[in-house]
Amino acid sequence: MSLTGEVLDTVAELRETVAKLHGELTRNQLVIWTAGNVSARVPGRDLLVIKPSGVSYDNLSADTMVVTDLHGELVEGDLAPSSDTAAHAYVYRHMPEIGGVVHTHSTYATAWAARGEPIPCVLTMIADEFGGEIPVGPFALIGDDSIGRGIVETLRSSRSPAVLMRNHGPFTVGRTARDAVKAAVMVEDVARTVHKAFELGTPEPLPPEDVDRLYARYQNVYGQH
Numbered sequence: 001m002s003l004t005g006e007v008l009d010t011v012a013e014l015r016e017t018v019a020k021l022h023g024e025l026t027r028n029q030l031v032i033w034t035a036g037n038v039s040a041r042v043p044g045r046d047l048l049v050i051k052p053s054g055v056s057y058d059n060l061s062a063d064t065m066v067v068t069d070l071h072g073e074l075v076e077g078d079l080a081p082s083s084d085t086a087a088h089a090y091v092y093r094h095m096p097e098i099g100g101v102v103h104t105h106s107t108y109a110t111a112w113a114a115r116g117e118p119i120p121c122v123l124t125m126i127a128d129e130f131g132g133e134i135p136v137g138p139f140a141l142i143g144d145d146s147i148g149r150g151i152v153e154t155l156r157s158s159r160s161p162a163v164l165m166r167n168h169g170p171f172t173v174g175r176t177a178r179d180a181v182k183a184a185v186m187v188e189d190v191a192r193t194v195h196k197a198f199e200l201g202t203p204e205p206l207p208p209e210d211v212d213r214l215y216a217r218y219q220n221v222y223g224q225h
Contacts, residue, residue: 003067003076007045011076014040014049014177015062021102021181026057028185030104037082040177041092041099046070048092052079072145083142090148091173095155100177102184105169108191112136113164119187119194122203126194127211128218129186131159139166147171159215162187 003011021038025031034057039050049065066077070093072085082088088101104110112119112134119134121127126134137154140146151171154163161183162172170187174180197203206214 011042011067014042015065018049018065018177019060019062021177022051022057022060024181025104030106030184030188036104037084038177038181039088039101047075048088050082050085050088053082086145087147090145091151094152098173100174100180102172102180104184106188108195109164109188110169112191113169114167116166119191120205121211122194122205123190124214126190127206127214130162131215132211134160134162134164134187137163137165
């Protein structure tokens with residue numbers, strides 16, 4: 001498949017965006033070495049833009065981003081796609097409302113994933129962004145779309161844009177790639193805070209009706225419109 005015309009321009013813009021968003025992962029200390037990835041759906045096309053596999057963050061640029069179809073097959077680029085591409089592609093195939101996917105191994109969120117324990121909704125920030133507890137997804141090996149299936153199955157029954165894949169780490173989704181990066185930053189922040197809270201005692205979960213009100217306000221009223 002060759003990219004031409006308007007789609008070529010769109011892909012060029014997304015390559016720039018996705019390359020810059022990888023900088024947010026390092027700036028917020030969510031990844032080390034070459035781990036982690038950001039992807040973006042190409043609107044109106046069965047394509048995604050994602051980082052290449054095993055390339056240092058210092059060497060990432062718009063030109064190094066790769067384009068694949070929604071089955072993880074390379075469409076454009078000189079490098080092999082991320083090893084998590086199949087998982088991202090599965091999410092895009094089965095969650096058409098999602099425009100961005102992020103995976104990190106951020107320390108505290110990954111520690112909760114290692115324990116196989118959801119992050120309870122004990123903070124207004126968790127209610128705001130995640131709409132309840134941050135769920136745990138099943139263990140799955142890297143290499144095919146097993147991780148993607150676990151992400152989709154878990155998030156379909158949750159308002160959360162984040163899932164802690166057991167013994168692996170957090171995956172986050174969003175309407176855009178930037179939204180998914182925001183969720184990745186926030187899941188690490190609340191994972192750390194709730195861990196600290198448990199060191200001090202046992203925090204009480206927020207009442208469900210308050211979670212609903214907080215979530216509705218943050219999603220529909222908060223910010224500039």
